[in-house]
Amino acid sequence: MNCRECATFLDEYFDGTLELTARTSFEFHLSRCANCVRYLESYRSTLSLERAAYDDPAVQRPDIPEDLIRAILDARASRVRRPD
Amino acid sequence: MPSDQTSVAGVPVSPDDEQALVARLRQGDADAFETLVRTQGGRMLAVARRLVGNDEAARDVVQDALFSAFRSIKRFEGHSRLSTWLHRITVNTALMRLRTQRRRPEESIEPLLPTFIDDGHHASQFATWEGADALLERSETRQLVRDAIDRLPESYRTVLVLRDIEQVGTEETARLLGLTTNAVKIRLHRGRQALRTLLDPHFGSERR
Numbered sequence: 069m070n071c072r073e074c075a076t077f078l079d080e081y082f083d084g085t086l087e088l089t090a091r092t093s094f095e096f097h098l099s100r101c102a103n104c105v106r107y108l109e110s111y112r113s114t115l116s117l118e119r120a121a122y123d124d125p126a127v128q129r130p131d132i133p134e135d136l137i138r139a140i141l142d143a144r145a146s147r148v149r150r151p152d
Numbered sequence: 153m154p155s156d157q158t159s160v161a162g163v164p165v166s167p168d169d170e171q172a173l174v175a176r177l178r179q180g181d182a183d184a185f186e187t188l189v190r191t192q193g194g195r196m197l198a199v200a201r202r203l204v205g206n207d208e209a210a211r212d213v214v215q216d217a218l219f220s221a222f223r224s225i226k227r228f229e230g231h232s233r234l235s236t237w238l239h240r241i242t243v244n245t246a247l248m249r250l251r252t253q254r255r256r257p258e259e260s261i262e263p264l265l266p267t268f269i270d271d272g273h274h275a276s277q278f279a280t281w282e283g284a285d286a287l288l289e290r291s292e293t294r295q296l297v298r299d300a301i302d303r304l305p306e307s308y309r310t311v312l313v314l315r316d317i318e319q320v321g322t323e324e325t326a327r328l329l330g331l332t333t334n335a336v337k338i339r340l341h342r343g344r345q346a347l348r349t350l351l352d353p354h355f356g357s358e359r360r
Contacts, residue, residue: 131194
């Protein structure tokens, strides 16, 4: 396995779905290629970072702005007056 | 996927309260609609914002999704929590908007993908990411990552957000986007690789 193939199998490697022969080749390549190890580690960190990126309560569940509430309620009221 | 907890101002709402709200919505109760907007609108806005990538479009999505929910509340059978049902409607509405507003060809993702020389070795030497995981605790870091996700080409960002953030399964993502499951896996992998490239200048040490 070379670096290109190694990069292709990253998701399956992390998911644990890489079949045994490919996994053995993958890990053998990593044992000889420090550059791929750095790539793999930064890819792993990317996954952690993106999954945590929206963890802030203010981002996950922001207050809905009052002007948007008003706009929605006004639009609803006018639709009730003029059913579509 | 959102948590199954529905709350008003941080106070949990019981399934009984939710049933009562649904019953009032079915009767066309205007106050019930306002309760729905106030209790669920914020979460819906967050989902819409992640998918459409900007605040203005997200507001339109929330409005359309709430009207759609109100129109189809009779079809809500209570098999899932109201918040889960609304999440699905918001995702569908956001994807519909992305389909209709797609006018210009999107930027290529190729410049953000790793390159290789003829023998299959990486063309670049990668830097070690020092302490990236520890920086997760900082809100500035999370903002930086969110900004980077927003910079991904739309068709990759959509898949990455659905799969990694909204926790939608591969098959469901494929169905929502009209793609094969293999295409979803490829886009997800490329999206993650591109995100890694965008984050690299912020986390990579001075190695190269």
